[in-house]
């Protein structure tokens with residue numbers, strides 16, 4: 248039954264975790280506003296959060312399963328949809344064997360209460376071995392460097408912005424993203440506070456973003472040169488004998504190997520590659536030496552580039568060399584109340600970090616995943632092992648994956664495609680069956696994902712605002728999909744859930760019978776409760792008095808703050824040495840490639856991507872209030888470059904790379920470094936086969952058509968979306984190409 252009135256909850260859309268108040272009137276979400284009483288966000292909100300009600304009521308959102316017959320979509324009952332899926336899966340398994348299936352998980356899977364807790368079970372049951380995800384499009388290098396340095400892919404140091412004296416951002420724009428892999432109630436406000444107390448903020452980015460304009464200093468590097476820049480800084484630290492490990496003395500392995508490597512990266516030797524004066528590198532090193540507490544944060548620009556792993560690694564190396572890792576005012580590790588990622592690691596214990604080879608290109612799976620850019624060729628290239636069946640969940644790779652033009656051509660070749668998704672979008676329109684999730688307001692929420700990136704331990708349990716009626720519980724759907732693909736269509740999903748829960752309890756040292764007796768109700772809520780009870784503040788099922796359970800959060804509509812971060816290095820590291828590995832061999836194996844790039848000093852015009860506050864990859868473009876107004880899907884270019892190319896502001900231009908070509912409006916912008924152009928990603932909604940009425944009217948162009956699939960950060964396999972060589976010319980628009988779509 249729908250409860251009219253006020254519902255306090257936290258916004259699930261990003262790491263900001265803003266507390267919101269949903270006002271329900273007449274059974275509808277009449278408004279969504281900031282909740283000033285929320286103990287975490289204290290009234291902070293962004294435009295996206297205010298549209299959760301619109302998202303829920305969006306007439307294009309799928310409420311029932313959809314089944315495709317040729318080009319015609321029909322709404323189907325759940326049983327009819329499962330029957331169709333069983334038939335398609337059975338056909339693929341009979342014709343091609345059980346390993347002809349692959350899976351692609353998207354960012355939205357982390358935000359979906361059920362998918363975030365059950366995708367591991369679904370994938371394990373399905374037997375799918377080829378796993379792809381949006382992780383290899385935006386963050387895999389950081390996972391890899393954390394795994395190699397600290398022994399856990401999610402042990403990512405988070406900047407202690409509230410207590411630092413110097414905040415340095417590489418390739419991040421919190422003014423638009425609100426903080427990504429970094430949860431803070433208000434990054435921009437905290438930057439203002441830092442400057443007010445005499446500290447400094449430096450932004451290193453090819454674009455003087457809104458964040459950079461709010462900083463004390465902008466360093467406009469050439470895209471892809473962050474690693475060389477930071478190695479130059481480390482060179483100065485060693486050369487001036489200014490390395491000070493402080494409390495990490497004795498806990499760091501490989502310092503001498505690192506010293507040897509950085510010896511070859513003097514500021515003078517890398518300056519031309521970085522496109523800046525050597526003195527800027529020396530000055531930054533000097534500032535790090537002289538500042539008591541510094542926190543360095545790197546985000547999307549450091550991951551989605553040719554040297555993504557090297558750049559991700561060097562961010563933490565500089566923190567270690569200045570004695571600012573695991574220290575208040577430096578970078579620290581979180582202590583989430585419900586540590587989901589520890590619980591459901593993608594990489595089971597004992598599994599090698601790098602393993603196997605992709606069939607077509609021969610690249611390895613890193614941390615259990617093949618590069619997303621391999622998926623199109625694995626579908627399209629005939630031969631044993633060809634992908635014939637695909638499961639996507641919370642993902643839209645037709646827009647967001649690199650070389651997406653090839654992927655769109657490949658998807659129709661699939662004999663079976665099932666998507667767990669709430670929209671008939673550019674990807675799911677190729678599926679044979681779409682199974683929708685409950686809306687975000689029909690789901691309970693406890694942000695097990697974002698608290699991992701937060702230096703405050705806390706939690707906020709939000710029950711559903713609206714009941715998800717007329718459908719099976721979503722965990723049953725997800726579990727059943729895994730069973731069907733795994734060739735067990737009649738599997739008992741309740742027994743599977745019990746077995747899954749028992750396994751998780753045992754892995755955390757809890758007696759499984761006792762756990763199941765204490766938490767008999769199946770589904771994602773009991774997994775959350777288990778995570779809280781076995782987490783760092785949990786009651787361990789009554790063993791620790793005053794320990795937390797889910798009940799501790801149920802009557803706290805404004806959330807609950809538990810504790811600030813504390814140093815954790817003393818807990819040890821699951822690395823081969825048991826210490827922090829500052830110079831992992833796999834990372835050092837890529838240094839030679841960087842040395843070559845530094846010597847080559849390519850000066851092509853290159854493309855980078857940009858983000859906007861009202862956009863979240865491809866998700867939120869079907870909401871009128873977020874997409875209306877000034878055209879945002881433009882190519883930004885410095886006015887001197889525009890003049891050199893004979894182009895004028897506002898005209899349509901053809902933007903091409905070796906992978907493809909799109910037509911877009913040009914927008915001159917002198918806040919971008921000459922030699923660099925930028926576009927937002929997640930656009931390109933012109934496909935008439937989708938059911939996204941608003942997005943189609945604001946289609947924009949898909950910049951990922953331009954990302955060559957073979958252009959990756961070599962050791963992590965992450966796509967390169969920043970630093971793609973491109974050409975810009977006047978557009979010769981074919982008639983009818985009003986959306987500037989791929990030509």
Ligand code: SF4
Nearest residue numbers: 258263264265293296
């Ligand atoms: S900043 Fe993130 S969490 Fe906060 S309202 Fe916006 S989208 Fe939601």
